[in-house]
Amino acid sequence: MRSLVLFLIQYGGVGLFFLLEAICLYLVVNYNQQQKEIWLNSSNIISGSLLNFRSDISQYYNLSESADSLAADNARLKARLNNAQFVQTILLDSVKDVEKQQQYTYIAARVVNSTIHLHNNTFTIDRGSKHGIRPHMGVIDSNPGGGIVGIVTNVSENYSVVMALLHQGIRVPAAIRRNHYHGFLSWQPSNPKVINFIDVPKHAEIRTRDTIETSTYSALFPAGIPVGIVDTFWQDPGSNFHTIAANLINDLSNVQYVYVVNNLMKGEIEKLEEEASSE
């Protein structure tokens, strides 16, 4: 007991000092008008900025979630655009009945893996058969300027592999926006930013900076999506066609979100064409 008292006398000063200062601070803040206001204001500022900081962090962690929901929203809105509709307009004498039917729907997906420097490049996306993806669906970029990404080749339950535009097997119908001459997009393994536009008839007039867009001939992509800008063009000797080198609208090396295009009428077209060719 005696040693405890001695200990307190020896070292209790620090503890008592902090205790009494805390009491004084409490008195100052609670019973002095000016100090009270300053205290309340400062603590409001501090707690306010702490709360802001916290919500900033939680927003950051929710970013991917909100990006996903925005992408899904975009897919819904894209499906309502004009080029996703099949126009069932019937022109009969004086009766003009404009009717539209849904032709394209979109499935938003995120790129989880991609190659860009191989000869045959592919993307892997995180949507699969469970989400309604089938092989031979077109894939377009979420880039607002347009751009296509490739064609679905393999589908598993949750994931799909997309043959990229930068794949030697790619062959996508496209057209020049200004005069609607058709050709095909293909790719030679050289530059991941340049694509070839081949089989354009010799008589077609082409200018540099013409826009190449997806054409109505393609059952995989809605018409009118810009794909590239004409850079140079030439004629191989003895050929009846132009070969065009075009700069891609989108940069395929940083694609994050894509939309898989579902053409609701593709089966009908294919069935009809099959019937016609077998006759």
Added chain:
Amino acid sequence: MNSTIIKNSFRFIALVLAQILIFKGIDLDTNGFTYFNIFIYPVFILLLPIRTPTVLVVLLGFLIGITIDMPYNSPGVHAGASVFSAFIRSAILNILEPRGGYEVNASPTKSNYGINFFFKYAASFMFFHILVYFSLEIFTPVYFNEIFIRTVFSFILSMLFIIVYQYLFNPKE
């Protein structure tokens, strides 16, 4: 020992009365800006015997501070400053300790250790006391200039009165 307690109790009462009745009324107030306050009551803590345990010094500092706070209507402000200066008192005494050490039961007064020692001791003590006082009164670093100006003015005037007090009464303990 008993005479020390009686003398310090008497000093406590006398200094509180002097502070409240005389020095509370003296201040230079222009356009609502008070340039100085004169602090005489910390002399009580200043002159406590050197071997007083820190616990007791801090406790007595709180006691005199809160006593002064009542008439000043500023609960906690004087007390906070007094507790702080009482706490650092032993550190200041350690730094200023003369070569032979302090005598048992001696008080740090002019008559015991000379005016040179007393001035350094009182000046360091009072500077911190006044700085903490104005920090607590103004309570925001926004008005740092005001805290500084008022600390300097109050420090000079308070020191003047404290030195005068030493020459006037020349206390031994």
